[in-house]
Amino acid sequence: MTLIPATVPLPALPRRRQLLLGTALAAGASAMFQLALVGMYLNERAAHKNVWLTENTIPLTQPNMMLGTLVLACVFVQWAVWAIARNERGQSFLALGVTLLLGFGFLNQATFLWTEVKMPLTSVEGPLFYATTGANFFAIAASLVYLALMSIRAIGGQFSSRRPDGISAPALFFYVNVAVYAVIWLAVHIMK
């Protein structure tokens, strides 16, 4: 027995792309914040190139693995966006779960890298190194929290092919922060 007549109109859609547009602006702010730190890092490195990283070393293994992890996570989060737009809810939850797992893997590697580097804050490059990598760490962590919250709301049935923004918005925030990590990887870890 059903109480809902077949002709019932669909509920009104929320405001057009509010979440996606708001997230895009927030992602822009996040990127500017981190890129400003990268700019200051490069500026200071150019000003102190004779003493930069002479007493400290940054290993390459962890940063490379971290980049690989994030690239893989991007594939999975895009899978989640693709799946929710086609009402493939099972696939979407699986992809979101794997993304969160990979994201936590990234955070774990980042903290491990800091323990390996053991760079003192009193060194000339220390504050900028921690500010740059730390800002990205928190941005990626915020992306994961955002994704996790939206995953819970997706489980509650809030997002579907009619309203995929709930997943695509945190995905956009995640992509932007991964792109910024790629810049940090190149500027801080590779070019030293």
Added chain:
Amino acid sequence: MAMTETRPETLPVSADAEAPTGLSTPSALERLLGTGDHKVVGRIFMCVSLLAMAVDLALGALVSLQASQTDALLDANLITRLTMAHPVGLVLCGAIPFFLGLAIYLVPLQVGSPTIAFPRAAAMSLWSWVLGTVLSAVAVAANGSYGGESLKMSRLGHVSVGLLLASLIVGSICVATTVLSHRAAGMSLDRVPFFSFSMLVSSVIWVLSLPVLLAVVVLYQIQRPSAATLASVAFPAMEWFFHQPTVFMFALPVLGIFLDIASSASSERVSGYGIAQAAIGAAGLLSFGAWAQSALARDTAIFGIGAIAFALPVVVVLGAGLDTLRRGSGKPTPALVAAGSSIVLLLVAAVTGAVGAVLTLGDGNLSEFATGGFAAAALGEATNLGAGIAVGQFYLVVAAGLVGGLAAIAHWSSRIWSNPVAGTTAGPIALVGMLGGLLFGLPHVVLGFALPNPDVARTIALVAAIGGFLAGTAAFAGHGAATLSSLEPGSPEDVETEGTAELQGGTLEWLTASPAPQGNFSEPLAVVSSPYPLFDGPEEGDSK
């Protein structure tokens, strides 16, 4: 499973609705602190920011007054603290939050939305900004902030700047998202009212610029700086924010305010709507200055061209407004005169920068503060051309923002308050602000260009001090009028019901009752087919 995304504040309220039994009715304070109503949030933003602006203008005037005297009027350390605190306060506690508050109130009405985007984020932006403002004032008062001697209070002042920046970023995102996603049916971006469009441009520029300054704050906080380091290293690293081209972004909304008021005063459409919008967009683009932080970046041809080019969009907007007035039939109102004055102030600031760029291009002097800084220039001790010019330009832009803001209060007061006090007083107050702003800014420009002998410099600084106090008085009077209007509702005959309001403009905010009801519009809006839907006739082709 039934779910709803409708915010409580957008639900229609039934007059005979009763509170569920067992639940206590929230007190007035609880309702105030917990509100997501964009109208309440916007009013508080405006009232508090005008007070902060008044205080910071008075502090700036004190600094100029000290520069005009040979004897010490106040403790030297206090003067140093005030010198560094007042530009930060004028921008982060005054100009930007005032326009954000006005936008949080007005933009939803202009674009036909029942609420602001992310209302809880807007409320969070307000209260964290209020907290940041209070902490910043406490830090300065307790021998801290930049130039202070107390380590804890200096760091508190530094952190409070970070809190202010984060709050303003959140508020800017709410405003920009409202314009982008909450527009009424048919209102494409090229039909958005000028004030809302200028706030879209301003918000985007703020969202891209404020995080860069926040990065500087965070970096120096990580370094666990001493009080001396904050004054001698951190503050100079932040000075690009107060100078050309970034300085212009604090007054961008006055471009939209002027065009909307010109259209209303003349009951005429602005012709060349797209060109005027493009001019506002170009002004926004030219005011993005995060790239020009170092002296090296400022000593380039691009910087010089940008400095000269900024005057062009201001002239275009001024021309569009004057053309509208010429074609219209209205009389000059105090709001119109004040809005025009704010554009003139902005133009003077732009021309000042352009002339400075021409005279100093290649010398690295236009905004060269490394050889004296804001402090030296404000104290009349500038030893290079650029320092005085840039400080004067800063005051002129802030004054343009103040006068434009007061013009907006005079023009839209009937949309914001039922009490007519703010509407009737804000126009004349704005003209006092105009005079004060000119007297505050131009003497510093003269000091920068002429580098006169100390006796003449002291006299000029005295004129600047008088101007600063006048501008501060205007801001304080504006705060008083806005606060009084917020606390005291108008008499029943002052309350306009929907459809009875005297039509003062062609944009949607003039359609609804004043003050606007919950949800802003009691009836569904018709599809918008032009930038001025209220000027459109009832039948197609009957548009004015």
